[in-house]
Amino acid sequence: MPEGHTIRRYADRHRAVLAGRQVAASSPQGRFAAGARRLDGRELLDVEAHGKHLFYRWRRAETLHIHLGLYGKFRLFRSDPPPPTPATRLALAADEVTIYLAGPTVCELIMPSQEDAIMARLGPDPLKVDTDGNSPEAFAANLARRRIPIGAAILDQSVIAGIGNIYRAESLFLTSIHPEIPANEVPADKVAALWDTSVELLERGVSEGRIATLPRVPLGTTEETDRLYVYKRERFPCRVCGSPISTGQMAGRGIWWCNTCQSA
DNA sequence: GCTGCATGATGAA
DNA sequence: TCATCCTGCAGCA
Structure with a gap:
């Protein structure tokens, strides 16, 4: 149910379980394969939500920008995650936590200038x-x-x-x-x-x-x-x-x- | 098993 | 204004 409250909850949850950790990243679906390779093994520093947009910041990697759109969903497993479905765009894992993302409208790595541009076209949250x-x-x-x-x-x-x-x-x-x-x-x-x-x-x-x-x-x-x-x-x-x-x-x-x- | 719909956003017309 | 992106699920057979 992705209105602003859902996005904020994802940001808080993902920050709590992944920030400060080395994160394994992959793209079972393949459509974010290059981006996932770039993030694989990096340390997640912070997760920020603004409106319906999510920004994941890493040590020594570009910002991961995610927008769920109408269908996008995260699933989080504490241990023994099921195998990802073929539609899983992105899988993030650290310690006992695994997060799957499916169906997002946007899942991309962006430079600071692009992030500024996105923020510039968003109203107050x-x-x-x-x-x-x-x-x-x-x-x-x-x-x-x-x-x-x-x-x-x-x-x-x-x-x-x-x-x-x-x-x-x-x-x-x-x-x-x-x-x-x-x-x-x-x-x-x-x-x-x-x-x-x-x-x-x-x-x-x-x-x-x-x-x-x-x-x-x-x-x-x-x-x-x-x-x-x-x-x-x-x-x-x-x-x-x-x-x-x-x-x-x-x-x-x-x-x-x-x-x-x-x-x- | 299939169809249609959904809490979103964009680009073309 | 419309089609499209793209996934999951409720509702129906």
């Missing part, structure tokens, strides 16, 4: 608030420059990094913003609330390991699988006001909202 330019002001400035609907703007990773289709629908619902309002016409207090909500939701996603936006259920209560307000809930009434949930397409993806709770 709510999970890095208070570091560098990851501020609500940067987010507000990015929105002020766009006339596209707010629902399209926050999927644009150069506006805000790490928001995906679920967080887009849920954060707009929680801030009562109708997705079709032009980004530059959203009132300043709503923009601030949208940033704060993004920080809260993503941080909760990191700690829980999944996207949940409803209030936590009391201990001992049966939990429903769907912990969302509007995403893919067009067959249900709004949890807050009971009106039907609306759905449509925006920026090429499905979007869901409540016409009553989210004012135009």
